[in-house]
Amino acid sequence: MTTAILSGLRVGFAHAMRRSTLTIGLTVLAVFVLAAIFAPLLTPGPPDVLDIGRRMRPPSSDHWMGTDEFGRDVYTRLVYGGRLSLGIGAMTAFFSAIFGVTLGLLAGFFPVLDRTLSRVIDAMMAFPDILLAIALVAALNPSVANVVLALTVVYTPRIARTVRASTLVIRELPYVEAARALGVSSGRILRVHVLRNLVSPIIVQGTFVFAYAMLAEASLSFLGVGASPERPSWGTMISAARSYYRQADWLALYPGLAIMIAVLSLQMVGDALRDVLDPKLRRSV
Amino acid sequence: MSKALLRVESLRTHFPVRGDRRRVVRAVDDVTFEVPAGRIVGLVGESGSGKTTIGRSILRLVQATSGRVIFDGTDLLALSEREMRGFRRQLQIIFQDPFSSLNPRMTVAEIIGEALLTHDLAPGKSRRPRTAELLERVGLDAAQMDRYPHEFSGGQRQRIGIARAIAVEPQFIVADEAVSALDVSVQAQVLNLLLDLQQALGLTMLFIAHDLAVVEYLCDDVVVLYLGRVMERAPRERLYTGARHPYTKALLSAVPVPELGHIRDRMLLKGDIPSPIDPPSGCVFRTRCPYAIGDCASVVPPLVEVAPGHAKACIRDDVP
Numbered sequence: 001m002t003t004a005i006l007s008g009l010r011v012g013f014a015h016a017m018r019r020s021t022l023t024i025g026l027t028v029l030a031v032f033v034l035a036a037i038f039a040p041l042l043t044p045g046p047p048d049v050l051d052i053g054r055r056m057r058p059p060s061s062d063h064w065m066g067t068d069e070f071g072r073d074v075y076t077r078l079v080y081g082g083r084l085s086l087g088i089g090a091m092t093a094f095f096s097a098i099f100g101v102t103l104g105l106l107a108g109f110f111p112v113l114d115r116t117l118s119r120v121i122d123a124m125m126a127f128p129d130i131l132l133a134i135a136l137v138a139a140l141n142p143s144v145a146n147v148v149l150a151l152t153v154v155y156t157p158r159i160a161r162t163v164r165a166s167t168l169v170i171r172e173l174p175y176v177e178a179a180r181a182l183g184v185s186s187g188r189i190l191r192v193h194v195l196r197n198l199v200s201p202i203i204v205q206g207t208f209v210f211a212y213a214m215l216a217e218a219s220l221s222f223l224g225v226g227a228s229p230e231r232p233s234w235g236t237m238i239s240a241a242r243s244y245y246r247q248a249d250w251l252a253l254y255p256g257l258a259i260m261i262a263v264l265s266l267q268m269v270g271d272a273l274r275d276v277l278d279p280k281l282r283r284s285v
Numbered sequence: 286m287s288k289a290l291l292r293v294e295s296l297r298t299h300f301p302v303r304g305d306r307r308r309v310v311r312a313v314d315d316v317t318f319e320v321p322a323g324r325i326v327g328l329v330g331e332s333g334s335g336k337t338t339i340g341r342s343i344l345r346l347v348q349a350t351s352g353r354v355i356f357d358g359t360d361l362l363a364l365s366e367r368e369m370r371g372f373r374r375q376l377q378i379i380f381q382d383p384f385s386s387l388n389p390r391m392t393v394a395e396i397i398g399e400a401l402l403t404h405d406l407a408p409g410k411s412r413r414p415r416t417a418e419l420l421e422r423v424g425l426d427a428a429q430m431d432r433y434p435h436e437f438s439g440g441q442r443q444r445i446g447i448a449r450a451i452a453v454e455p456q457f458i459v460a461d462e463a464v465s466a467l468d469v470s471v472q473a474q475v476l477n478l479l480l481d482l483q484q485a486l487g488l489t490m491l492f493i494a495h496d497l498a499v500v501e502y503l504c505d506d507v508v509v510l511y512l513g514r515v516m517e518r519a520p521r522e523r524l525y526t527g528a529r530h531p532y533t534k535a536l537l538s539a540v541p542v543p544e545l546g547h548i549r550d551r552m553l554l555k556g557d558i559p560s561p562i563d564p565p566s567g568c569v570f571r572t573r574c575p576y577a578i579g580d581c582a583s584v585v586p587p588l589v590e591v592a593p594g595h596a597k598a599c600i601r602d603d604v605p
Contacts, residue, residue: 175388177378177380183369183370183373192388
C-alpha cells in the first residue's frame with residue numbers, strides 16, 4: 001500500500017519534472033526567438049552605434065550590460081546577435097537533419113547503396129570539423145547562406161552515421177521482418193517502422209547540431225570567415241571580447257551566458273520531446 | 286496422407302562467412318519435407334540446427350541458396366519479388382519474441398491495420414470493426430486496440446502477433462518458436478489458441494520448436510533436424526514411440542517425465558553441436574553419436590523410408 005503510494009508519487013513527480021523541463025525550455029527559447037525577431041522594439045538603437053567617449057564602461061543603468069571597445073551597447077548587440085546565432089543554429093540543424101536522415105536511412109536500409117554512401121560519409125568525417133567549414137566558406141565567400149551550407153556539410157555526416165547505425169539494427173528486428181512477410185513496401189517500412197523508431201536519436205542529434213553550429217559560427221567569425229563581419233552574433237562578440245577580458249569581463253560574460261542558456265534550454269526541449277514522443281514513457285502510469 | 290500444400294525440396298541456405306569468401310555457413314543443407322494441407326508439422330532440433338532459417342527461407346525473408354519451395358504448385362523461390370508479394374498473403378509467420386515482433390511506436394490497431402491495408406482487406410470504415418473482430422478472435426479485449434504493445438503482457442503480445450498473421454487470411458503459417466518465450470501456463474493457452482485457430486480456419490502450419498513436449502501436443506508430423514539436415518521424420522505417434530534415429534532417441538530421452546519414481550534411461554550426448562561452417566564428413570551427427578562406425582564418416586546417409594511416412598537418415602539399422 002505504502003509502496004504503491006510512493007511509486008505513484010514518484011511517477012507523478014517524474015511526469016511533472018518532464019513537463020516542467022519542456023515548459024521551461026520552450027519558454028526560454030521563445031523569449032530568445034521573440035527578442036531576436038522584435039530586436040528594434042526592445043533596444044534603444046541600432047547595434048552598431050559607436051560612442052567612442054564611453055568605451056568599455058561596466059554595466060550601469062544606461063547600459064545594462066556595459067559597452068564594448070567601441071562604446072557600442074552590449075545589450076543591444078546581444079539582442080540583435082541572437083538573430084544570426086539562433087538562425088544559423090536552427091537552419092544548420094534543420095538541413096543537417098534532412099540530409100543526414102535521408103542519407104543514413106538509405107545507407108542503412110539498402111546494402112547496395114551502403115558501400116558508396118558510407119565511404120562518402122567517412123571521407124567527410126575525416127576532415128576536422130572547423131577546417132572543412134573554413135575551407136568551404138573561404139572558397140565560396142562569407143555569407144549567412146554559405147556558413148549554413150558549410151556547417152550543414154560538416155554536420156550531415158554525423159547525423160547520417162547515427163541514423164545509419166540505428167537503421168541497421170532496426171532493419172533486422174522481427175517487426176520489420178513481419179512487415180516484409182506481409183508484403184509491406186520498402187518505402188512504407190522505412191517511413192513507418194524505421195523512421196518512427198529513429199525519432200529519439202534524431203532529436204538528440206538535432207539539438208546537438210543546433211548547439212554546435214552556434215559555437216562553430218563563433219569560431220568562423222573569429223577567423224574572419226563568419227557570416228557577416230559587420231552584423232553581430234554571440235560568437236563574434238565573444239571572439240572580440242577575448243582581447244579585453246582582463247579589463248572588461250562583461251564583454252564575454254553576457255554573450256557566453258546567452259549561448260549557454262540557449263544550448264541548455266535546447267537540450268531540455270530535446271530531452272522532453274524525446275520522452276513525450278516515446279509511447280513507453282508517455283503513459284507509464 | 287493428404288496432398289501436400291507445401292513441399293520443401295533439397296533446400297539449401299548458406300550464408301557467407303564474414304571476411305572469408307571461400308567458406309560458408311551451411312545453415313540448411315539439403316532439406317526435404319512436406320506439409321500436408323490442414324496439418325501441423327513440427328520442426329525440431331537444437332539451437333543452430335537450422336530450423337528458424339528453414340522457416341525464413343520458405344517465406345523468402347532470407348535468400349535460399351538452392352532448392353525449391355513448392356507452395357500449392359508454385360515454386361516460391363523462382364518468383365520475382367513482385368510476384369512473391371501476391372503470395373505473401375497466403376503465408377504468414379508468428380515470431381518467437383513477443384517483444385521485438387511488434388513495433389513499439391504503433392498502436393495495436395495500427396499493427397493489425399497495416400496487415401489489412403497492405404492487402405486491401407477491410408478498407409476505410411470497416412477496418413476498425415474488422416480489427417476488433419480479429420482481436421476478439423485471439424482472446425483479447427477489442428477496447429484496447431488503441432494501446433501500445435508495451436502495455437500488454439508477453440502472452441497478450443503473442444496474441445497480437447497471431448492476430449496480425451491471421452488478419453490476411455493465410456493458408457499457411459510458420460510458427461517460429463511461437464510459445465518458447467512465454468511462461469508455461471501462458472504457453473498452454475497460446476498453444477490451445479493456435480490449435481483452435483488451425484481447426485477453425487483450416488490452417489496448415491509449420492511449427493518450429495525445440496520443446497518436444499509442445500511438439501507432441503500440437504503436431505501431426507515431426508521433422509527432426511541436426512546441423513541443417515533432416516535426421517528423421519515421422520508421424521507423431523511413430524516418432525514418440527518408435528524413433529529409429531540415434532539423435533531422435535537422444536532428444537526424446539532428454540524430455541522430463543512428470544512421474545514419481547521415474548528413472549530416466551538417458552542417452553547423454555557428449556560435446557556441442559559442431560560448426561556448420563565445417564560440418565563433419567559423412568553423417569553430420571557421427572561426432573556425437575554413440576553408435577557411430579567407420580562408414581559413418583564416408584557416407585552421407587540418405588533419408589530412407591522405414592515405414593509409411595517414417596524416414597530416417599542413418600546407415601545403421603541395428604541401433605537398439
